Amino acid sequence: xxxxxxxxxxxxxxxxxxxxxxxxxxxxxxxxxxxxxxxxxxxxxxxxxxxxxxxxxxxxxxxxxxxxxxxxxxxxxxxxxxxxxxxxxxxxxxxxxxxxxxxxxxxxxxxxxxxxxxxxxxxxxxxxxxxxxxxxxxxxxxxxxxxxxxxxxxxxxxxxxxxxxxxxxxxxxxxxxxxxxxxxxxxxxxxxxxxxxxxxxxxxxxxxxxxxxxxxxxxxxxxxxxxxxxxxxxxxxxxxxxxxxxxxxxxxxxxxxxxxxxxxxxxxxxxxxxxxxxxxxxxxxxxxxxxxxxxxxxxxxxxxxxxxxxxxxxxxxxxxxxxxxxxxxxxxxxxxxxxxxxxxxxxxxxxxxxxxxxxxxxxxxxxxxxxxxxxxxxxxxxxxxxxxxxxxxxxxxxxxxxxxxxxxxxxxxxxxxxxxxxxxxxxxxxxxxxxxxxxxxxxxxxxxxxxxxxxxxxxxxxxxxxxxxxxxxxxxxxxxxxxxxxxxxxxxxxxxxxxxxxxxxxxxxxxxxxxxxxxxxxxxxxxxxxxxxxxxxxxxxxxxxxxxxxxxxxxxxxxxxxxxxxxxxxxxxxxxxxxxxxxxxxxxxxxxxxx
Amino acid sequence: xxxxxxxxxxxxxxxxxxxxxxxxxxxxxxxxxxxxxxxxxxxxxxxxxxxxxxxxxxxxxxxxxxxxxxxxxxxxxxxxxxxxxxxxxxxxxxxxxxxxxxxxxxxxxxxxxxxxxxxxxxxxxxxxxxxxxxxxxxxxxxxxxxxxxxxxxxxxxxxxxxxxxxxxxxxxxxxxxxxxxxxxxxxxxxxxxxxxxxxxxxxxxxxxxxxxxxxxxxxxxxxxxxxxxxxxxxx
Ligand SMILES: Cc1cc2nc3c(=O)[nH]c(=O)nc-3n(C[C@H](O)[C@H](O)[C@H](O)COP(=O)(O)OP(=O)(O)OC[C@H]3O[C@@H](n4cnc5c(N)ncnc54)[C@H](O)[C@@H]3O)c2cc1C
Ligand code: SF4
Ligand code: SF4
Ligand code: FES
Numbered sequence: 160x161x162x163x164x165x166x167x168x169x170x171x172x173x174x175x176x177x178x179x180x181x182x183x184x185x186x187x188x189x190x191x192x193x194x195x196x197x198x199x200x201x202x203x204x205x206x207x208x209x210x211x212x213x214x215x216x217x218x219x220x221x222x223x224x225x226x227x228x229x230x231x232x233x234x235x236x237x238x239x240x241x242x243x244x245x246x247x248x249x250x251x252x253x254x255x256x257x258x259x260x261x262x263x264x265x266x267x268x269x270x271x272x273x274x275x276x277x278x279x280x281x282x283x284x285x286x287x288x289x290x291x292x293x294x295x296x297x298x299x300x301x302x303x304x305x306x307x308x309x310x311x312x313x314x315x316x317x318x319x320x321x322x323x324x325x326x327x328x329x330x331x332x333x334x335x336x337x338x339x340x341x342x343x344x345x346x347x348x349x350x351x352x353x354x355x356x357x358x359x360x361x362x363x364x365x366x367x368x369x370x371x372x373x374x375x376x377x378x379x380x381x382x383x384x385x386x387x388x389x390x391x392x393x394x395x396x397x398x399x400x401x402x403x404x405x406x407x408x409x410x411x412x413x414x415x416x417x418x419x420x421x422x423x424x425x426x427x428x429x430x431x432x433x434x435x436x437x438x439x440x441x442x443x444x445x446x447x448x449x450x451x452x453x454x455x456x457x458x459x460x461x462x463x464x465x466x467x468x469x470x471x472x473x474x475x476x477x478x479x480x481x482x483x484x485x486x487x488x489x490x491x492x493x494x495x496x497x498x499x500x501x502x503x504x505x506x507x508x509x510x511x512x513x514x515x516x517x518x519x520x521x522x523x524x525x526x527x528x529x530x531x532x533x534x535x536x537x538x539x540x541x542x543x544x545x546x547x548x549x550x551x552x553x554x555x556x557x558x559x560x561x562x563x564x565x566x567x568x569x570x571x572x573x574x575x576x577x578x579x580x581x582x583x584x585x586x587x588x589x590x591x592x593x594x595x596x597x598x599x600x601x602x603x604x605x606x607x608x609x610x611x612x613x614x615x616x617x618x619x620x621x622x623x624x625x626x627x628x629x630x631x632x633x634x635x636x637x638x639x640x641x642x643x644x645x646x647x648x649x650x651x652x653x654x655x656x657x658x659x660x661x662x663x664x665x666x667x668x669x670x671x672x673x674x675x676x677x678x679x680x681x682x683x684x685x686x687x688x689x690x691x692x693x694x695x696x697x698x699x700x701x702x703x704x705x706x707x708x709x710x711x712x713x714x715x716x717x718x719x720x721x722x723x724x725x726x727x728x729x730x731x732x733x734x735x736x737x738x739x740x741x742x743x744x745x746x747x748x749x750x751x752x753x754x
Numbered sequence: 755x756x757x758x759x760x761x762x763x764x765x766x767x768x769x770x771x772x773x774x775x776x777x778x779x780x781x782x783x784x785x786x787x788x789x790x791x792x793x794x795x796x797x798x799x800x801x802x803x804x805x806x807x808x809x810x811x812x813x814x815x816x817x818x819x820x821x822x823x824x825x826x827x828x829x830x831x832x833x834x835x836x837x838x839x840x841x842x843x844x845x846x847x848x849x850x851x852x853x854x855x856x857x858x859x860x861x862x863x864x865x866x867x868x869x870x871x872x873x874x875x876x877x878x879x880x881x882x883x884x885x886x887x888x889x890x891x892x893x894x895x896x897x898x899x900x901x902x903x904x905x906x907x908x909x910x911x912x913x914x915x916x917x918x919x920x921x922x923x924x925x926x927x928x929x930x931x932x933x934x935x936x937x938x939x940x941x942x943x944x945x946x947x948x949x950x951x952x953x954x955x956x957x958x959x960x961x962x963x964x965x966x967x968x969x970x971x972x973x974x975x976x977x978x979x980x981x982x983x984x985x986x987x988x989x
Pocket of ligand 4: 805806807808809810811812813814815816826827828829
């Protein structure tokens with residue numbers, strides 16, 4: 160039996176986990192457990208930037224950032240938490256700079272900022288430069304920098320350990336169980352505090368920008384232990400994924416002046432968002448693209464439109480929009496400048512499509528991108544039950560958590576901010592709690608539930624194939640629980656999910672070994688995705704309105720009267736039980752959302 | 755198209771010795787090698803083991819030898835390889851299972867160059883960012899792109915000869931900090947990379963630059979470090 164004791168155990172080593180680990184390890188004995196080498200975490204894929212209202216290039220204020228995020232959330236975000244995050248933002252980004260993060264610079268040597276969808280000057284309504292960036296690999300630099308700081312501080316890492324279960328003593332977390340991939344051994348981590356920072360579950364959908372690792376492990380593990388999941392119907396479809404592949408093309412491309420064009424050669428966003436056009440919020444643009452395609456306005460009638468960032472196109476529309484540089488002169492770009500600002504985007508196009516975005520437009524379609532819902536927390540990362548009472552010793556942060564600062568729709572660059580701010584507070588709180596308490600006792604057989612789950616996958620009759628089930632789920636979810644939803648589609652989805660979950664019980668892994676048994680782990684991850692797909696669908700079916708990322712054709716309007724509330728979903732046997740809790744509204748009363 | 759995919763296989767729990775296994779599969783020219791591996795694992799042989807996560811060349815998980823050259827499986831397309839594809843683990847690190855190698859020596863070398871920002875001077879009085887001009891920032895831009903995939907280090911003849919050679923990836927990291935105008939530990943790092951296991955082992959074979967999936971000018975960066983040890987000056 161491998162048992163370890165730590166004051167704080169952090170599950171996940173992306174931006175949120177590393178930040179939590181960094182802060183917790185200052186005062187508490189801390190372990191950071193990750194199924195991937197930390198530098199492989201999905202935070203490294205983030206491209207465009209991290210928001211903070213510094214106003215390094217033009218006037219900006221945290222209040223504007225707060226309002227934009229509330230509006231972006233379609234008023235479902237909790238306003239106290241949003242305000243807290245936006246006020247903390249400048250300090251959080253400066254902290255990263257002080258850790259050595261190589262942000263791009265303004266001529267004055269300050270952190271360079273670019274415009275991003277939904278971030279505006281609240282007086283003029285025009286896009287504001289709020290996204291701090293390091294080329295188009297901001298997340299990569301955040302991940303590297305935080306990992307390096309953890310190494311500097313001698314944090315303890317358990318790399319390639321996959322957590323399978325959360326151990327609870329009624330409403331208190333007491334540890335986790337993890338599988339060491341290199342040996343196949345189970346380890347029990349006995350802890351005073353547990354922080355879950357395992358990222359999202361975007362692998363539920365066929366076209367996705369998300370890594371293979373995005374199987375929702377943390378949320379599924381917590382859910383199985385009776386913890387509710389919040390607002391799971393809200394999942395963001397990013398408007399610009401590479402056609403068929405789903406690889407993300409950052410909004411930064413539109414920030415630099417890129418334009419969306421339909422099959423008729425029209426800049427269609429003027430119809431849907433007359434003021435900010437191609438820089439409207441993501442949900443708005445994804446729906447616009449979907450409608451264009453449905454009306455036969457895709458390129459050659461196919462399921463995609465163009466994102467055009469050819470310098471002559473950018474410059475032509477910049478004149479039409481009267482766009483200016485910070486110094487007031489007309490905005491222009493050259494291919495050379497774009498190459499510097501968007502090197503990875505240009506590289507993806509060359510490698511995967513054989514296209515040069517400097518001379519050809521990019522074929523794009525909406526792609527599954529970001530988990531707004533998740534494990535309910537407050538602004539200190541404490542995991543909450545339905546009465547907003549914290550579970551003792553249990554914390555969550557990052558994409559796995561739902562604070563909620565993103566509500567029904569996350570603004571670009573607010574997630575990286577969320578990781579850094581709430582990762583930090585979760586780490587601090589976890590360490591603080593550990594300081595004043597003793598270890599609670601572990602269950603008699605801590606690995607029992609883990610072994611049960613694995614045994615089921617090892618001993619089933621093998622009639623079914625995991626890959627087939629996975630592909631069927633993804634395709635169906637993209638069609639029926641995607642950008643637009645209807646009651647009929649979602650009922651069909653639930654029937655299909657019930658069938659897939661039954662078939663899943665017949666999956667037997669072929670690999671019977673211990674060393675790097677990724678066959679077993681992949682099959683286990685599929686179980687998480689199926690479980691969460693059902694929670695997403697039930698939550699979505701119950702919400703009879705359209706709000707942010709949840710767009711229902713049968714209920715096309717937002718309905719604050721009945722639905723200005725957070726969904727909670729519990730696992731009750733094999734059923735999903737739904738409940739609700741109020742949204743925190745402080746300064747901003749809900750208004751219609753126009754861009 | 756039909757592809758003949760030959761894969762290096764080794765499972766220490768059952769095999770005495772490694773061998774190759776050949777699979778015939780249908781593929782699109784635009785498929786990634788990673789898609790082929792997923793296909794084999796998903797439908798033919800679940801025991802096939804490899805690492806992967808992002809699937810678009812940014813996380814550094816799936817460095818392999820593909821038709822004899824180090825590359826990321828997710829960033830190598832069938833159309834660039836033809837219908838005969840051989841996939842093997844990267845060289846110079848112990849094979850743990852199939853395409854999975856022991857990365858520990860690689861990360862240990864990384865840790866030797868003090869891979870973290872060091873500046874113990876007080877922060878600017880306004881509490882804001884340390885200033886850096888766009889030109890100073892540009893000076894080390896290339897080496898900030900490294901995703902620690904190990905394609906370079908495991909293509910380097912000097913590393914094959916002995917894994918206590920720091921290897922190009924660790925040197926790239928050293929470069930990233932040494933040429934950062936805000937960092938104050940250049941001297942310490944230069945000392946580390948100048949030791950016997952460092953720069954002197956590099957014979958400018960360029961394998962590393964050819965292998966880097968992030969197009970980092972690895973040999974150039976190492977050259978700049980070498981210059982520095984000669985002139986002692988950060989230009
Ligand atoms: C392509 C792309 C571009 C993006 N661009 C931006 C952007 O420009 N700005 C922005 O603000 N946001 C962006 N986002 C969103 C943002 O990057 C993510 O939401 C964020 O990085 C998530 O960080 P995290 O720390 O929560 O999770 P991750 O960084 O994904 O880390 C999850 C960690 O948990 C570990 N883990 C998972 N399951 C287990 C388990 N069972 N056991 C042990 N460990 C486990 C993993 O190994 C990993 O270390 C982007 C997202 C994508 C996909
Ligand atoms: S240039 Fe130096 S580091 Fe690169 S492969 Fe050759 S010997 Fe190795
Ligand atoms: S320098 Fe290039 S090849 Fe080497 S580890 Fe970094 S990204 Fe990989
Ligand atoms: S899977 Fe991430 S680099 Fe290939």
